[in-house]
Amino acid sequence: MSSNVSNTSTVELYGPVIAVGVFAVVKLALNGCLLFFFLKSRSLRTPFTVYLINLLLSNILVTLADPFFMMESWQVRWFFTSILFNMKIYFDHVGSALDLHAHLLITLNRMWALTFPLNYRNYHSTQIAVVICLTMGTYCHVLLSPLLLQDLLYYRPNMQTATECEVVSSAQPVLRRFLKIWINNVPVLIILAAYPYLLCRTMDVGKTFHCQAAIIGKSSLQRPAKENRHAFLILTATTFITLICWTPTKIIGILKVFGDTAIPDVLQIVFGDVIYSLQQVLDPILLTLSFKSLRKAFKSKVGLICRRG
Structure with a gap:
């Protein structure tokens, strides 16, 4: 989440920043509720x-940066203590990377399932x-550690004079540009580029299982095809979210890092932060809509609460 808001008045930022705060509450509620259902059932x-559980956990982690962003936007100086500074940077950079790569893992999983069924x-x-998810999390930490540790040890500004809670943008330019491409943009390109291939493979695999079931006469062969269609529906939802919510903030990031382009703060917050925050809101909503058994569990739980009430 971006944080260059020092040149914009509090009045101009009031609406977008409040929107981020509202999204934070909604995100924690939706992702936490869905995570509860997955773990409980x-x-x-x-x-x-x-x-999907990995995705929900990543959504919650990156959402924890939102309160820090709000305090920073209003330039509350007492906020900038060393521990909170480090927490905000961790939730922002590492949380964002884990969140994006959680979407990437869903795409890679479907590529494995449909290419080598x-x-x-x-x-x-x-x-x-579980091992794959933990490995991807470790991978993100290892990639970001040089940037964050060097910033902590050598480039961190004085807490009393800091106006923003962010990695020093003028330091480590080569490493920052490499990470901007590799950890922020390459996953998005893979997700979007893989979707047409996975669409074709889903149709082909579905036809294959249907023909085998008709020839052999075993209805059990239709189950893998149904599972593939269901998983592809979830993949479609997460790919749509990636396209709509991740693309604007990635474009803004590229312009800032490579083009040294001055982007208006309000525009940066609206397209780089508010729309980006929609991703953590849409994830649990679209997962629920595409997950029939999850909808049943939700209705059952709500019905039980209503009967007790």
Whole structure:
């Protein structure tokens, strides 16, 4: 989430910053509620839903940067203590990377399932999914550690005079540009570029299972096709979210890092922060709409609460 807001008056920022705060509450409620259902209901916990749980956890982590962003935007100086400074930068940079790569893992999972279906069905399990998610999290931390540690040790501004809570933009230009491309933009390109291929593979695999079921006469062969269609529906939702919510902030980031372009603060907050925040709101909503068993669990829980009330 961007934070260059020192040149804009509080009045101009009031609306966008309040919007980010409202989104933060909504995001925590939606993602927390959905995470509760996944962890509470054993029937919802499958190898594939491990990636959805990972996505919800990443959404919650990156949302924790929002309160810091609001305080920073209003230039509350007492806010800038060393511990809070480090927390905000961690939630912002690492949380954002984990969130984006959680979407990438869903795409990579579908590529494995549709390109090598037999291998996927034989070797993919809940344990493997957990290891993959943990490995991706470690990968993001390792990539970002040089930038964040060097900033902490050598470039961190004085807490009493700091006007923003961010990695020093003028330091480590080569490393910052590399990370901007590799960890922020390459995953988005992979997600968007892979979707047409996965669409074709989903249709082909569905036809194959349907033909085999008709020839052999085993209805059990139709189950993998149904699972693939369901997983592809979730993939479609997450790809749509990536296109709508991630693209504006990535374009703004490229212009700032490579073009040294002066972007109006209000425009940066609206397109780089508010629309970006929509991603953590839309994720749980679209997952619920595309997950029939999750909708049933939600209705059952709401009905139980109403009966008790």
